[in-house]
Amino acid sequence: MAILVTGGTGFIGxxxxxxxxKENFEVVILDNLYNSNIEVLDKIxxxxxxxxxxYKADILDKEALRKIFSENKIEAVIHYAGYKAVGExxxxxxxxxxxxxxxxxxxxxxxxxxxxxxxxFSSSATVYGDPAKxxxxxxxxxxxxxxxxxxxLFNERILEDIYVSDNNWSIMILRxxxxxxxxxxxxxxxxxxxxxxxxxxxIAQVATGEREFLRVWGNDFNTxxxxxxxxxxxxxxxxxxxxxxxxxxxxxxxxxxxxxGTGNGYSVLQVREAFEKACGKKIxxxxxxxxxxxxxxxxxxxxxxYELLGWKAKFGIDEMCQDGWNFSKNIIK
Ligand code: NAD
Ligand code: UD1
Numbered sequence: 001m002a003i004l005v006t007g008g009t010g011f012i013g014x015x016x017x018x019x020x021x022k023e024n025f026e027v028v029i030l031d032n033l034y035n036s037n038i039e040v041l042d043k044i045x046x047x048x049x050x051x052x053x054x055y056k057a058d059i060l061d062k063e064a065l066r067k068i069f070s071e072n073k074i075e076a077v078i079h080y081a082g083y084k085a086v087g088e089x090x091x092x093x094x095x096x097x098x099x100x101x102x103x104x105x106x107x108x109x110x111x112x113x114x115x116x117x118x119x120x121f122s123s124s125a126t127v128y129g130d131p132a133k134x135x136x137x138x139x140x141x142x143x144x145x146x147x148x149x150x151x152x153l154f155n156e157r158i159l160e161d162i163y164v165s166d167n168n169w170s171i172m173i174l175r176x177x178x179x180x181x182x183x184x185x186x187x188x189x190x191x192x193x194x195x196x197x198x199x200x201x202x203i204a205q206v207a208t209g210e211r212e213f214l215r216v217w218g219n220d221f222n223t224x225x226x227x228x229x230x231x232x233x234x235x236x237x238x239x240x241x242x243x244x245x246x247x248x249x250x251x252x253x254x255x256x257x258x259x260x261g262t263g264n265g266y267s268v269l270q271v272r273e274a275f276e277k278a279c280g281k282k283i284x285x286x287x288x289x290x291x292x293x294x295x296x297x298x299x300x301x302x303x304x305x306y307e308l309l310g311w312k313a314k315f316g317i318d319e320m321c322q323d324g325w326n327f328s329k330n331i332i333k
Contacts, residue, residue: 007080261300
């Protein structure tokens with residue numbers, strides 16, 4: 001029996017595939033390579049000595065999905081495939097709803113057809129909107145501020161309805177905080193296209209000399225130093241959270257929503273400092289106006305992840321930056 005990983009050559013997917021293989025799961029990857037590279041398979045093979053089966057396929061193509069389910073004994077699915085750029089989702093909402101909602105519906109439909117009812121879904125802390133209280137618990141009110149976030153919330157609602165209609169499903173909705181870092185080998189990591197939106201990929205490009213300085217989006221928030229505070233989590237910790245989640249899902253029915261974060265918040269300037277330490281270079285910065293839609297602080301209450309899954313993040317901010325740099329320094333363009 002195999003685990004199908006949609007989006008398995010992407011940033012989080014590739015790290016999860018490595019950990020699944022380490023835990024002796026058989027893995028089948030589906031990815032259309034829209035935001036990843038086929039060479040990731042070589043890297044996974046170098047790290048694990050196993051080359052997972054790969055399909056270049058699109059979740060919008062139902063027939064391609066049927067082919068994968070009929071050619072493999074799929075036991076469960078970890079669903080990462082989707083678009084994730086917040087700004088782009090505001091400009092191209094139809095594209096985002098089509099890929100992230102229609103594509104996911106296709107997947108759920110085909111899973112149903114093949115009687116595969118165990119799923120781990122990639123959601124995001126973005127579904128909490130601007131939280132009234134911190135740390136954020138899973139039962140806090142949900143709201144979104146952009147189409148990307150809404151696609152995640154729609155998926156959550158769709159999955160709840162699917163479970164109501166058929167109690168044989170086992171669904172884990174994982175809400176990630178801010179994944180950063182890379183595998184210790186330096187072979188896999190995050191390779192953003194164009195100008196990075198997210199903080200750490202941007203800082204990494206300042207460190208490699210691709211960008212001149214970090215633009216700090218506002219220093220007048222009500223936080224430790226006025227800059228935005230987030231719950232950064234090492235991507236390998238996140239991958240390990242998925243292993244626990246899939247193991248749980250394979251032995252329980254129901255729908256569970258679980259935060260995957262560390263529970264610690266770091267400000268933009270604190271992350272910059274940690275990255276400077278990791279790369280041994282100065283990261284110059286300029287304070288700019290706030291970025292529209294940004295919130296002051298966001299960090300997880302991680303109690304449920306520990307109580308339900310026995311999972312806790314192990315890596316701190318210094319290790320996240322060291323491992324992130326270890327990967328980024330090899331991909332200077
Ligand atoms: P990523 O872009 O690196 O990986 C997504 C993968 O899905 C890519 O390899 C892409 O080629 C593939 N893909 C996209 N559309 C597809 C389609 N229609 N058919 C087949 N493959 C398709 O992104 P990531 O950072 O690894 O994120 C994985 C998931 O986690 C996404 O659903 C994302 O929304 C969610 N998430 C990410 C973050 C983050 O900060 N990285 C935070 C919260 C949630
Ligand atoms: C963003 C997305 C969110 C998504 C998350 C993880 C927005 C509004 N939200 O969240 O939906 O789930 O990424 O992918 O885009 N910062 C700078 N300079 C930069 C980049 C960022 O100062 O060049 C600051 C931001 O203002 C913020 C912090 O760094 O305070 C983190 O930003 P980012 O990495 O974009 O993540 P989020 O804003 O948490």
